[in-house]
Amino acid sequence: MAQLTCSSCGLAAEDDDLVCRGCSGNLSRAVGTRYPLPGPPPHLPEAGEEAPEVCPHCGAPVPVPGNQVCVACQRLLAEVRPPGTERSGERAPDPGSTRRDVPSALLRIRFGAVERTVTPGSTLLLGRDPAAHTTRGLLNPYDNVSRQHATVGLEPDGTAWVRDEHSTNGTFVNSSPAAAGARTPLRDGDVLRLAADCTLGIAVEQRGEGGRP
Structure with a gap:
């Protein structure tokens, strides 16, 4: 034994x-x-000879260079492959392609203690209509707010705006009425009011390189 x-x-x-x-x-x-496969250990390369590929998890040899799964431990071979060890003809992954892109700006709409955010190139409908699913529940107590009252948006360059959607009781930015159907600029610290008493806080957060404010 x-x-x-x-x-x-x-x-x-x-x-x-x-x-x-x-x-x-x-x-x-x-x-x-170390090599759980039957037979002798793999051939050790001589000087100038390319080393055979082995599993980064268990060390077992990879019999076919195109294998995606280790035949011994059944784990993905690409899970922990270090940079510079790609197979012949295989491109190393672009680090930027796996990084989650961080928006260069952010528009925050504050409903008291609740907050909704708008990212560059996106809009948010404010109202009591089912289509305004992210704000409907927050604005339902305000009977004077229209079902589709206003839309706020953030441009890719970080410019924020609000557009009154021909509401019944109007939209106001710092107490000044916003024209119906037209975009009115929003700036950090502005107060957005829907109808007579629904007041929302505006924060426009510009971010530098790396997504930091």
């Missing part, structure tokens, strides 16, 4: 040992070889 050895420190163990006497590692599972 083959001598049982600890997979952590390599110390020889008795058949009935459950833990290693040297490092207290768990010996309850049989210790496999």
Whole structure:
């Protein structure tokens, strides 16, 4: 019977040992070889010979260069492949393609303690209509707010605006009426009022490189 050895420190163990006497590692599972596939270990490359690809998880050789899953441990080979170890003809992933893009600006609409945000190129409908699903529940207590009262938006360049959607009781920016159907600029710190008593706070957050304010 083959001598049982600890997979952590390599110390020889008795058949009935459950833990290693040297490092207290768990010996309850049989210790496999580095290459669990049948047959001898893979050929070691000579000088100038390209090294064969091995699984980054268990060290088993990859018999076919195009394999996506290790034949020994069944884990994806690309999970922990370090930069510079791509297969021949394979492009390394662009770091920018995996990074979540951070908006260069942000428009915040505050309803008391509740806040809604608008990202560049997006709009938000304010009203009690079911189409205004993100604000309908907040504005339902205001009977004088129209079902589709106004729309706020943020341009890709960070310019914020509000457009009155021909509401019954009007839209106001810092107490000045906003023309129906036209965009009225919004600036950081403005107070947006719908009808007589629905007051919303405006914050326009311009961000620098890396998404930081």
